[in-house]
Amino acid sequence: MDTPLDLAGIGAGPFNLSVAALLHRQALAYRFFDSKASHSWHPGLMLPGAELQTSYLKDLVTPVDPTNPYSFLAYLVAKRRFYDFLNADQPAIGRREFADYLAWVADRLAGLNRLQMGSCVERVMDRDHWFELEMDVAGKSRLVRARNLCVAAGKEPYIPDCARPLLSDHCFHALETALRQPAVQGLRVAVVGGGQTGAELVLNLLDGHWGHPRRVLWISRRENYLPLDETPFTNTWFSPDYVDVFHRLSGARREEIVEAQKLASDGISTTTLKALYRRFYGLVHLEGKGDGIALLPGRELCELSRTGSYELGLYNSLEGAPEHYRADLVILCTGLQETIPHCLEPLRERFLLDGQGRLVLNRAFAADLRGAAGRQVYILGGGRYTHGIAEPQLSLAAWRAARVVNDLVGSSLYDTGQAGGIMQWSMAGEEASAVA
């Protein structure tokens, strides 16, 4: 067995790629592992026209290290399309291009032996002075030892209880859609979920991307198809100084805030909403095809059964009454949920958890693991209730990675403070004493 790594990364999605990219100048022994054979970014939802909801400047490195060779601009230059890209003058870039950028970074890191694809970490054991990662590499078992871990293994699809026993080729989570390429010609398709994913799916269904459905039912628990709030003051919730204040609050206060700020991260982008509305307008008023859609906001899916086709039992919250609909295909756009990654199960009993069974993360995104003094388990993307609504988003990925790297090397390699921001979130500390 090799000597222990200083850091092993589990997962190579954008969050851990960012850590790997920021470590590139460090003389540390580190390697990242991902179970996929080759890099891809949510391939099951790579739908035509899907756009990044975040500026491309909030890439893996630029916000903390603009001269880093793994920036989006470096990628454009390497691909020799910098000027063409600028001329396209896009308000939002396509997710396909961002995925290609991520794959470009992953390929370069793999070439330097900093990333190993096709390596699924099955279990992490604690061997007192280091962690031991039990891995499946192309069907063979491998062991890797590391003193510290950085875990960014993504989230799991959320499936409503009533749909769980019925999962099949005709009832599945949206995350699988593009991989399944469902044939919908002549079918009644129910899209369950009124967020960005539901909206993108409805648009693609109406555009005949997988054939022409007889009818599309769009079910949303929210009282309407609500917009993502991307206005400037709301965007300040996605800034380092806000996250630091949020992290200091009590658990109960943080829960309230996450609930109240939902639409800053979970709504539908305005461009998608406008495109949908215009499409519905055309269908109903110009093409006489109003029967082809049923827009059902304020409905919660409570029951699902199958007798030939699916029967959906909904609760109409506007009227407080049950309703029933039939569909031949059900696509669940019901989001993703934070869970403790399976490979950390052997350590679960020793992690400090909050009252809801979630990991408690410190300021540097490290979990509190009893009996592992001096060794860290960083968790990225799993701290919505410790670091706020920016946590599952790309917005602060580079800043968060910089915090992890600083903590790992024990010095301020990257400037992660944002003193002088335009908002005064807190009067704690120096400013408060200056006023007093």
Ligand SMILES: Cc1cc2nc3c(=O)[nH]c(=O)nc-3n(C[C@H](O)[C@H](O)[C@H](O)COP(=O)(O)OP(=O)(O)OC[C@H]3O[C@@H](n4cnc5c(N)ncnc54)[C@H](O)[C@@H]3O)c2cc1C
């Ligand atoms: C369709 C979609 C679009 C999104 N668009 C945006 C956007 O525009 N803007 C924004 O801010 N956010 C967006 N998000 C939210 C968020 O930024 C992404 O989900 C992001 O990919 C999260 O990064 P990650 O690295 O934590 O996880 P993931 O990208 O999910 O990557 C996790 C990786 O870990 C690997 N892995 C898991 N378990 C193991 C294991 N045991 N061993 C080895 N490897 C493992 C997986 O193979 C995977 O490659 C989007 C999310 C989705 C689903």
